[in-house]
Amino acid sequence: MIAQLQKSLQQSSTYEKKNVEVALxxxxxxxxxxxxNNSADQWKSRxxxxxxxxxxxxxxxxxxxxxPIFQRAQRSVPQSLPVLEKPCDITSxxxxxxxxxxTISTNSQSDANEIDLDVISSKATPVLKSVTRPxxxxxxxxxxxxxxxxxxxxxxxxxxxxxxxxxxxxxEKLETQEQAIAAIQGAKQLLKSPTKVSPYPEVMLIQxxxxxxxxxxxxxxxxxxxxxxxxxxxxxxNHLIKYEGTMSNILxxxxxxxxxxxxxxxxxxxxxxxxxTTVTENSKNSLSNLLFCxxxxxxxxxxxxxxxxxxxxxxISKLNLVLRIADDNSAQTCTxxxxxxxxxxxxxxVLIFDFGSEIYVWTGKYSxxxxxxxxxxxxxxxxxxxxxxxxxLLGDSEFSDDDGRPEWTLFRKIHQGxxxxxxxxxxxxxxxxxxxxxxxxxxxxxxxKTPGIKTYEDVQATNQDDEVNNLVRRMLEEPEVxxxxxxxxxxxxxxxxxxxxxxxxLWILRGExxxxxxxxxxxxxxxxxxxxxxxxxxxxxxxxxxxxKEEERETGRSRVAFFYWLGEHTTPKQHGLCALRIKEIDxxxxxxxxxxxxxxxxxxxxxxxGKFMVSNDVADKDQLRRYVVVxxxxxxxxxxxxxxxxxxxxxxxxxxxxxxxxxHIVCGANCTPxxxxxxxxHADHLRQAAGIRGNSEVEVEGDKKTRNxxxxxxxxxxxxxxxxxxxxxxxVNHMSGHKDCAFTFSQQILTxxxxxxxxxxxxxxxxxxxxxFALKVAEKYWKNRNGTARVVYKGAEPESFTALFMKWxxxxxxxxxxxxxxxxxxKERCRKFSLKELKERTQLPAGMDMRRLESYLTDDDFIKxxxxxxxxxxxxxxxxxxxxxxxxxxx
Numbered sequence: 033m034i035a036q037l038q039k040s041l042q043q044s045s046t047y048e049k050k051n052v053e054v055a056l057x058x059x060x061x062x063x064x065x066x067x068x069n070n071s072a073d074q075w076k077s078r079x080x081x082x083x084x085x086x087x088x089x090x091x092x093x094x095x096x097x098x099x100p101i102f103q104r105a106q107r108s109v110p111q112s113l114p115v116l117e118k119p120c121d122i123t124s125x126x127x128x129x130x131x132x133x134x135t136i137s138t139n140s141q142s143d144a145n146e147i148d149l150d151v152i153s154s155k156a157t158p159v160l161k162s163v164t165r166p167x168x169x170x171x172x173x174x175x176x177x178x179x180x181x182x183x184x185x186x187x188x189x190x191x192x193x194x195x196x197x198x199x200x201x202x203x204e205k206l207e208t209q210e211q212a213i214a215a216i217q218g219a220k221q222l223l224k225s226p227t228k229v230s231p232y233p234e235v236m237l238i239q240x241x242x243x244x245x246x247x248x249x250x251x252x253x254x255x256x257x258x259x260x261x262x263x264x265x266x267x268x269x270n271h272l273i274k275y276e277g278t279m280s281n282i283l284x285x286x287x288x289x290x291x292x293x294x295x296x297x298x299x300x301x302x303x304x305x306x307x308x309t310t311v312t313e314n315s316k317n318s319l320s321n322l323l324f325c326x327x328x329x330x331x332x333x334x335x336x337x338x339x340x341x342x343x344x345x346x347x348i349s350k351l352n353l354v355l356r357i358a359d360d361n362s363a364q365t366c367t368x369x370x371x372x373x374x375x376x377x378x379x380x381x382v383l384i385f386d387f388g389s390e391i392y393v394w395t396g397k398y399s400x401x402x403x404x405x406x407x408x409x410x411x412x413x414x415x416x417x418x419x420x421x422x423x424x425l426l427g428d429s430e431f432s433d434d435d436g437r438p439e440w441t442l443f444r445k446i447h448q449g450x451x452x453x454x455x456x457x458x459x460x461x462x463x464x465x466x467x468x469x470x471x472x473x474x475x476x477x478x479x480x481k482t483p484g485i486k487t488y489e490d491v492q493a494t495n496q497d498d499e500v501n502n503l504v505r506r507m508l509e510e511p512e513v514x515x516x517x518x519x520x521x522x523x524x525x526x527x528x529x530x531x532x533x534x535x536x537x538l539w540i541l542r543g544e545x546x547x548x549x550x551x552x553x554x555x556x557x558x559x560x561x562x563x564x565x566x567x568x569x570x571x572x573x574x575x576x577x578x579x580x581k582e583e584e585r586e587t588g589r590s591r592v593a594f595f596y597w598l599g600e601h602t603t604p605k606q607h608g609l610c611a612l613r614i615k616e617i618d619x620x621x622x623x624x625x626x627x628x629x630x631x632x633x634x635x636x637x638x639x640x641x642g643k644f645m646v647s648n649d650v651a652d653k654d655q656l657r658r659y660v661v662v663x664x665x666x667x668x669x670x671x672x673x674x675x676x677x678x679x680x681x682x683x684x685x686x687x688x689x690x691x692x693x694x695x696h697i698v699c700g701a702n703c704t705p706x707x708x709x710x711x712x713x714h715a716d717h718l719r720q721a722a723g724i725r726g727n728s729e730v731e732v733e734g735d736k737k738t739r740n741x742x743x744x745x746x747x748x749x750x751x752x753x754x755x756x757x758x759x760x761x762x763x764v765n766h767m768s769g770h771k772d773c774a775f776t777f778s779q780q781i782l783t784x785x786x787x788x789x790x791x792x793x794x795x796x797x798x799x800x801x802x803x804x805f806a807l808k809v810a811e812k813y814w815k816n817r818n819g820t821a822r823v824v825y826k827g828a829e830p831e832s833f834t835a836l837f838m839k840w841x842x843x844x845x846x847x848x849x850x851x852x853x854x855x856x857x858x859k860e861r862c863r864k865f866s867l868k869e870l871k872e873r874t875q876l877p878a879g880m881d882m883r884r885l886e887s888y889l890t891d892d893d894f895i896k897x898x899x900x901x902x903x904x905x906x907x908x909x910x911x912x913x914x915x916x917x918x919x920x921x922x923x
Contacts, residue, residue: 183353183386183417186363189409193402213846230302231444235322236267238291238454241280242345245371246287248457249348250389252427253440254324258316263288265295268322272296272305278313291457300453345371348425351388355410356381357403363410374459379448382407385458388419389426390442392455397448408445415443439909496805496884498906499759504812507754507761515767517635519593519623522569526634526668526768530570534590536639537564539617541606546613553643556650557599557629557673560610562617565593565639592622595636600629601648630672630778630838634768637668642710643717644670657690660838661711664770669710672838682835683733683743685774686711694724701733702743706772744835746793746819750776751836754787756796756806761787775838782826788836792819795833796854799826801879807858814854821854864890867897871921885922897922 237253240246241262251257251264258264260277263284274292276285292308295301311318349371356366366376366383377383379396382403391414393407416436419426446452456462516523524531539546539562546562555561569588596610614624627636629646637644647657658679663669671688681687683700686707690696695715699708715728733741750773753764766776785806788795794817796802796810802823814821824833827845834840861877865888869875873882881887886894891902897920898905905913917923 181353181368181420183414183419184355184365184368186355186410186413188362189406189413191402191405191409230269232267232302232442233440234269236301236440236442237323238265238267239263240265240284240288240291241348242284243281243343244283245345245460246283247345247348248287248291248454249387249426250440250442250454252324252389252438253322254427255316255320257427258319258323260313265291266319266322267295267301267303268305269302270305271309271322272303272307273309273311273319273322275311275316275319287457291453294453298451298453351386351419351422351425353386355384355386357383357407357410361403361406363406372459374461374463377448384411384414385455386414387458388422389437389440390454391415391437391444393445395445395447404445411443415441496808496881496887500805500808500812503759503761504809507763507809507813510763512752512771513765515634515765515769517625517633519625520591524635526638526665528635528638532568532570532588533565533639534568535566537566538562539564541610541613544609544613546610546617553640554645554647554650555597555599557646557648558601559599560602560606561597562610562614563595563597563636563639564617565595567591567593592618592620594618594622594624595627596624597627597632597636598629599646631767632670634664634668637663637670637768640670642666642669642713645714646671647673648675659688659690659714660775661686661688661707661714662773662775662838663710664768664773666710666713668768669714671714674839676839678740679839680740680742680831680835681733682774682838683741684747684835685838688715688718690718694719694722694726695728697728697730698739699730699732700741702747703774704772707774742831742835744790744793745832746790747836748791750774750790752789753777753781754789756785756787756809758803759805761809777837779837779840787813789813790836794819794821794854795836796821796823797826797829797833798823801849802857803879804858804861804881807854807861807879810854811858822851823854823857824851825849862888864888867893867920886917886920 233253235253237251237257238248239251239257239262240248253266258275258277260279262277263280264275264277265288266273266275272292272295274288276288295303296305296308350369352370352372353368354366354372354376355363358364363384372385377394377396380398381394381396382399383394384407385392385394391411393404393411395404395407414437418436442454444452444455446455514526516525518524536551537548538551539548541547541560541562568590571588594614596614598607598610611624611626618624625633625636627633632644642663645659658674659671660674660682661669662672674687681698681700684702684704685700686703687698688695688711689698695718697711697715699711712728719725719728733739749771750769752771755762755764764777764781766773769776782797784799785802786795786797787806787810788797794810794814796806798806802825807823810821810823824830825848827843827848828850829843830851861879865876867889870885870888886898886905889897894902894905898916905916908916914923
């Protein structure tokens with residue numbers, strides 16, 4: 033088109049040149065019109081060029097036609113009238129945009145189809161709905177290989193769900209006495225103390241490390257796991273050791289100390305240590321007795337990982353995995369590779385927490401038992417799956433990443449509400465629970481000698497003879513200590529060192545109320561009493577600053593403690609009322625000590641200055657009464673009434689018969705001089721109280737032939753009692769016991785299996801068939817000692833055994849077993865059997881250790897069955913021993 037215009041301009045210029053000489057004035061209008069028509073004809077006769085069609089692009093007009101505003105404007109036009117396409121007037125909105133500006137004017141009128149640009153912009157929605165944030169420059173995108181975790185791919189599990197369906201059954205009706213007795217015996221069998229099997233490893237090494245949120249996690253129990261960039265806690269059954277690295281921060285040290293205090297205070301993690309031992313870098317080698325130590329442990333350290341781009345707690349949290357048991361009993365991944373919050377645990381959920389070195393099955397209080405069973409099976413699969421990078425962060429010199437979890441991995445079931453110190457430390461937002469700590473329940477303190485530290489190899493030993501030798505050694509080395517009562521963190525022994533007694537008040541429970549009475553030393557066994565003791569702790573040895581001489585002056589504040597004494601013939605209702613009514617007389621919440629008849633603390637008896645006396649009926653004064661003298665010293669001696677008509681006097685005790693003529697003293701042939709002095713002092717006090725002058729009549733065993741006396745053979749001291757469990761023992765201490773006491777424990781002490789040492793005689797009492805372990809312990813304990821050692825069963829106790837107790841009531845047993853000599857029974861129990869007899873288990877005597885049947889084989893049969901000698905067999909790990917027993921058929 034531009035070329036055509038240029039051509040027409042050239043023609044017009046040529047025409048002007050031709051007629052340039054002609055004056056414009058001389059040209060007429062007719063000539064001018066003819067020239068214009070000629071030019072128009074030439075324009076129409078121009079050649080037509082075929083141009084390609086323009087591209088179909090979206091023009092502004094099409095856009096406007098698509099807008100809702102323009103469409104409404106078109107619908108407003110009647111359909112009968114043709115719609116004229118008009119170009120868009122771009123100046124129509126300028127006046128509205130700039131206001132009444134005089135510099136801008138237009139002649140165009142506003143049309144009905146005018147488009148409001150403000151309406152368009154107000155209804156337009158942004159394309160970007162969220163703000164994009166640029167990635168940090170130093171953060172690299174995780175690869176797919178890092179996110180892959182074999183622990184999340186678990187196989188389907190099938191269990192028998194019918195076992196977990198609770199069916200309400202009607203209680204069985206007991207029609208005969210024999211059925212009732214059998215039911216009671218079965219209930220007692222179920223109520224026996226369970227086997228003390230700990231879910232924790234024997235030795236645990238806990239790493240406490242982190243810069244902001246300290247991570248607490250189990251690591252390999254090896255010397256190579258300990259380094260200077262963190263704190264460590266070694267937990268053993270008898271030891272609690274804390275190690276603070278030289279490069280550790282204040283948060284790690286505080287968390288380690290807090291962890292040790294919780295374990296020590298609650299006896300958690302199966303740790304019965306009495307104190308916390310702190311180990312420094314110089315004494316680090318002392319941990320080799322508990323931890324595994326290899327040849328290259330000094331130079332090779334596995335978990336000295338130093339985080340450069342992120343904190344250590346963020347790196348170690350990548351091992352965390354939480355699985356949830358869904359409704360279809362499948363394991364679904366709940367969270368992975370991140371820190372955990374306490375809010376994830378809901379009451380109706382069953383979760384599996386996998387921390388690499390620790391696996392927990394957590395069950396809510398409203399969860400289903402079936403879900404718990406599935407969770408346990410899934411957790412067993414996790415134990416077989418390795419942890420990626422677990423060896424670098426947790427350390428283990430014996431296992432590789434393909435061997436699954438190491439042997440020291442912790443697996444435990446935890447129910448909602450059960451606090452576990454190690455599990456609780458995994459959550460930084462665990463809610464704080466403020467426990468109510470009061471001094472109202474003092475406890476007796478008996479210092480025990482800590483046994484020797486077991487080595488790493490000794491922990492894995494399972495030979496019964498080694499267990500017996502170690503246990504007996506600890507029993508013999510444990511000394512007898514005087515009882516100590518702790519009141520308000522003050523240790524008060526039986527000699528009352530630096531204790532000043534100021535005043536005493538007494539109440540008695542009558543009906544449901546406590547009534548204050550005058551202080552008396554004569555108690556009724558059918559009543560409950562409350563004794564208020566006001567005392568002061570005196571600071572002795574105070575010296576003057578100027579002269580340096582000691583002076584005794586009144587120091588310390590006045591304190592108050594309450595003892596509520598419960599008679600032998602009182603009911604549990606009276607016990608509860610007595611403990612409840614103390615609040616009415618004790619407004620300051622003072623310490624309160626529960627005292628039972630026959631087991632009074634030495635401090636309680638000392639408050640009566642050796643004049644304490646217990647009768648079955650205090651009001652009846654005309655009845656002939658017989659008392660036995662009990663005590664260890666003149667300040668703790670007391671009188672206890674014997675109301676049995678057929679009672680046989682004990683040869684090692686002293687008695688007082690209170691008659692109208694005065695007290696009559698009766699002493700046994702084996703009575704000690706201390707007991708004679710005690711009984712004479714009580715007789716003098718009774719004569720003074722009755723206003724009787726003169727001396728008391730003294731009778732010795734054998735003076736009257738009508739009296740029945742019984743002697744305990746071999747008794748040279750008071751009873752020293754041990755309670756024997758399946759593979760452990762416990763020393764039972766009396767609150768006011770002493771080796772010179774005539775009587776200490778009552779008959780109620782006889783439960784399960786009891787070992788009693790009385791100097792020149794040993795008694796092993798048991799409710800049921802005594803185990804071989806208890807027989808070996810008794811035999812080893814009594815080795816190289818003079819005197820008899822007999823096994824006594826419940827219901828068949830001889831008189832020489834019952835004479836050890838102040839009172840005795842026969843047990844009701846249908847078929848009691850006869851007592852036997854300890855050596856004979858042990859010889860019968862420990863005889864050798866053939867492999868065939870052990871496999872059949874039909875002719876084996878009762879009480880054998882069924883877990884170690886291989887110990888009953890001869891040495892030749894043992895080598896034929898297992899292919900190795902006994903020492904090599906017991907040097908293996910426990911699971912290898914069990915596998916060998918299964919192959920032979922002795923498991």
